[in-house]
Amino acid sequence: MMHVIATNVCMVIRTLVKESAKEIFKSGSVDHPLNSNKVPENECEKLDIIGDTFEHSSIYLFPFIIEYSIIGCAVIYQMWSHIGKNPTYLIFQGDKSEGNPDDLTKHRPYHLDWSSSSVGLFMGLLSLVGLIISLILYFALVNQEKYRLLAVLINNIMDTLINGLMILAMIFGFYQTRKLSLVRSEKDYDIISIISASGIVVYAAFTVIAGMLNQDSLEPSSLVIINGVFEIVEVNIQLLFIADLKQRVVSEANKGEKPGRQTTTYLLMCNLALWVTYNFEIQKGNATPDQSKFYGFLPWVVIQRITLPLCVFFRFHSSVVLTELWKNCYRLKRVE
Incomplete structure (x- = not known):
């Protein structure tokens, strides 16, 4: 293994x-190392x-x-x-008239409850549409010399706006999820989320450094710095929000309200939207002209190729985790 x-x-x-x-x-x-002007x-x-x-x-x-x-x-x-660990098996004992042990493993139909999700879903779809529109505008304008800076500004402004909205949503979500009951979770720390989140933090940190120290920037330095800071803050708050939500479950008292589910739905949609756009961000080399100019083309390409795949994976993994929390945390469990 x-x-x-x-x-x-x-x-x-x-x-x-x-x-x-x-x-x-x-x-x-x-340059090609051989004494030839043509690369085979x-x-x-x-x-x-x-x-x-x-x-x-x-x-x-x-x-x-x-x-x-x-x-x-x-x-x-x-x-x-888990190799070598002795599992604990549940042995069925009892009379056949009391039930069939096969019934314990029989799958029962389960219907998803979409209540308390409409606002988060609507806002998430708006964010998805906004990111797609900015992506289309970027690829339509970036190859035109006089509109290249405008394309970069649209891309960065939209990223900053989405990260800012996600931060506000999670602050509101923390306030709402306090009403949920605390439970003891047996799950370990999500190492995959932490490793992949480090890619976003490193990428955003390099962006902030370039915005602060670059004296001859093409776009406003304040926008570059704010974009990087918002991204770092958003990722860290999201890790805390997911870790906190894993320890909570809806109770009988608030099963109708389902506090925090709108925020969970919105974060789910935003992470899904960012996952889609990050897959195209891989090839948007012209979207970061100041960083490429500050670090040099070769170092910046290496930084992007190492960190951006981790950014893509973080958004995908967060979407999956938030989907599970959206289903399980707001489902009232029957206590035997």
């Missing part, structure tokens, strides 16, 4: 190095549709390879950590 974990780690490193090298050579920032190309990929499609789609697909490898590492590690 440790060999499988090591294989997944090697797959992550290989993918990062490969995609970084492709981006560097594509930009022409690295792989002709088989250029002569057929499959090769050309594969080459152009790899920039969208490589984050999913990293996501799969990280999930594989986490699952295999959990299996490895």
Whole structure:
């Protein structure tokens, strides 16, 4: 099992190095070491549709390879950590007339309760539409010289706005979830969320540093700094909000109100929207001109290729976790 974990780690490193090298050579920032003006190309990929499609789609697909490898590492590690432990089995005893033991494992139909979610769902869909519109405007304007700065500003303003709204929603959510009952959770700390969140924190920290120290910035330095700070604050508050919600459950007294469920729904939709847009952010090299100018093209490409896949995975994983909390925390459990 440790060999499988090591294989997944090697797959992550290989993918990062490969995609970084492709981006560097594509930009022409690295001279070819041979005494030749022509770089040899792989002709088989250029002569057929499959090769050309594969080459152009790899920039969208490589984050999913990293996501799969990280999930594989986490699952295999959990299996490895439980090897050798003696499980406790529940032995069914009793007369056959009292019931069939097969009935204990029979799945009963369960219908999702969508109550107390409409406002959060509506606001989340608005955020999704806003992010998609900003993404479309960016790709439509970035290739036009006189509108390039406008495209970058639209992208950063929308990111700052979404992060700010999520921070306000979570502050309101903390106030609401105080009404839920506290329960003891047997779950360990979510190491996957912490590791992937570090990617967003590192990326945002480099953004803030570039905004503070860059003397010749193309976009307003205050916007770059605020965007990075908001992102760091939002990620940390979201980790705390999820950790707190894991320890709470709805009670009989507030089963109709379901406090905090609107916030959970909104965060779920926002993380899903950011996951979609982050997959396109991988190829938005022109969206960070100040950072690229401050650090240099080569270092900034390496920073992006390491941190952005973790950003993508964090949003995906957060969406899954929030979905489980949305279902389980607000379902009244029957006490036998």
